[in-house]
Amino acid sequence: MHPSILKDTDSNLENKVPPRLPVASLFLRAALLTLISCILVVGQSGVRSDGTTQGGVLLSVFAKRDRDATAVITSKQLGLFDNGVQQDIKTFSRDPAPARIVLLVDNSLTIRADVERLEEAAREFAYEIFEGDKLLIVGYDEQAEIVTDWTDDSKAIESSLKAFRKKGEPHLFDALFAVADQALRPLAGQKRVVVVISDGLDRGSKTTFDQILAELQRLDITVYCVQAPDRTRGAIRRDVPKPTKVIEKLTEGTGGVVFPINEPRLAANAICDELRKSRYVLSYLPSSRPFGESRHLLVVGDEGITVRSKTMQPPN
Secondary structure, three states, rough: OOOOOOOOOOOOOOOOOEEEEEHHHHHHHHHHHHHHHHHHHHHHOOOOOOOEEOOOEEEEEEEEEOOOOOOOOHHHHHHEEEEEEEEEEEEEEEEEOOOEEEEEEEEOOOOOOOHHHHHHHHHHOOOOOOOOOEEEEEEEEEEEEEEEEEEOOOOHHHHHHHHOOOOOOOOOHHHHHHHHHHHHHHHHHOOOEEEEEEEOOOOEEEEEOOHHHHHHHHHOOOOEEEEEOOOOOOOOOOOOOOOHHHHHHHHHHOEEEEEEEOOOOHHHHHHHHHHHHHHHEEEEEOOOOOOOOEEEEEEEEOEEEEEEEOOOEEOO
16 A cells, blocks of 8 residues: 655745655546546547547557658558558547656666766656656656656656655556556547656566566557666566566557666657657457457568557457
């Protein structure tokens, strides 16, 4: 059970570090956020839902030409395969809508990155997001806690990062499930992203890796990673994938990319730029829908076009 929400009762104190709030507090706003997102999505380009639309399936795709990144890509330059069977693409359009980005920061005791490096990795996003984008910053060890609630205020974000600390064990999978379920699920129809700032280690989560990957794919949430050095140095545990494999599978499985933590500005710039300029929405009507089974997805582009998307659609 999460502890009660902390509140700063002294509004007259200056330069006070904002309290960290349990992610469970997001439940209090879920109904309102759902209503707002339903209103906003009507006016957005590339309207999305959690993977389905009337008469077909919606799929978020990142597509970019290797030489001319700004040139628009059309459906005729792509191939879509569902369980190995090529599908007819109904629509394919660029999606310049604002993004909702969760920065999920591992501040457990043994991560091989000091607090200043974690702050720097998060801070860069405050100055790289586009107009309309919003950030939610969550730190985690044994539980996930809000460091900065949804905002685009760079100064507020920077001051809140002083709340980072290093303690406890990294419950990464539980933290991912908390932000997916409580922060991003209510925003169905919007561009939803998690940037994991971690080495990928999980110790003690009740949520399994397979469960959280399937949930992220089901909700069409893209995961990027700003990757810290592996604190296990390759040690093998039978019950959990190696940290490097966790990062690899999370990003590849959801259509994201990995960046090193020692290049935070590059990571923030590339991720924000891609979300605004290279994200498309594809729709198709599957030729067959095996009941209760996952569907393997593959989107490929013509020569000179790089394409990424999630690799699996779990059963609803």
